[in-house]
Amino acid sequence: MGKAAATKALLQERAMALFVRQGFDETTVAQIAEAAGVSQMTFFRHFPTKDAVVFDDPYDPAIAAIVAAQPLGLPAMERVRLGLLAAWGAVPETGDKATREKIRLVAGHPRLAACIRENNRRTEDLIVEALTGTGTVRLEARVAAGACLGGLTAALLDWAVEPDGQELGERMRAALAVMGESDSAARGER
Missing domain, CATH: 1.10.10.60 (Homeodomain-like)
Structure with missing residues (x-):
């Protein structure tokens, strides 16, 4: 460093x-x-x-690139989900205690909580740009990115305020798995 x-x-x-x-x-x-x-x-x-x-996030460009690298034949939702899963696996694990304190701080402060959406919007914009750059229709790209990031945010905030012994990485992978199940059910694959 x-x-x-x-x-x-x-x-x-x-x-x-x-x-x-x-x-x-x-x-x-x-x-x-x-x-x-x-x-x-x-x-x-x-x-x-x-x-x-609080909101410094150096990973957004890497996340967008990983999403763009997912197989083109997959639906946008699955490309985003798999890309986020791969990106999460590439990020070094953080100390859960410090991360939990940070998320609790953000969730408990009205202005900072509102900043979560702005932070997600920047990430979403980069993912949408990556998907549309590989031929995905803009609306499909926007919905897929927004849904996946919204799901991760919900899981993250829940993890911070309701400790259940689950590590953060495990919680994020579980949330992405739920989104995969929902996507499969919507396509009638159950």
Whole structure:
């Protein structure tokens, strides 16, 4: 990990600790920078806003590419589902405790909870672009991407607030399996 990536990771780690301890709104950029031992200017080199610390997602372009690489003969929903499943398998497992705290923070804060949709929209747009670039009709691409991302978001929020011993990766794979079952039933394959 280079120095810039290490600084960014440290800022995220310290910010989340402060958000959990004293609340999102009560935490300032100055406090985050101080806790990380950097200047506020350095903070803003890595994140345009305090919200961006929570929603930074470097995986979207990779997810779209993996979705686009799924077999063209499959329905859009299945291409998205399988692409997300493959993408999830390629992402290193995160510490469930830290991730759960982050998702609880987001779910419990009205403005941050609203940002989930905006974050999903950016991911959805990239998936739609990837699918339409391989010949999928735009509406089919939009519905497939929206449905799969909505299902994953529902499973993620449920996992954060209702711990059942299931690891996050296991929960995401289970949610994608449910969507596969629903897609098969809609095509009359049961």
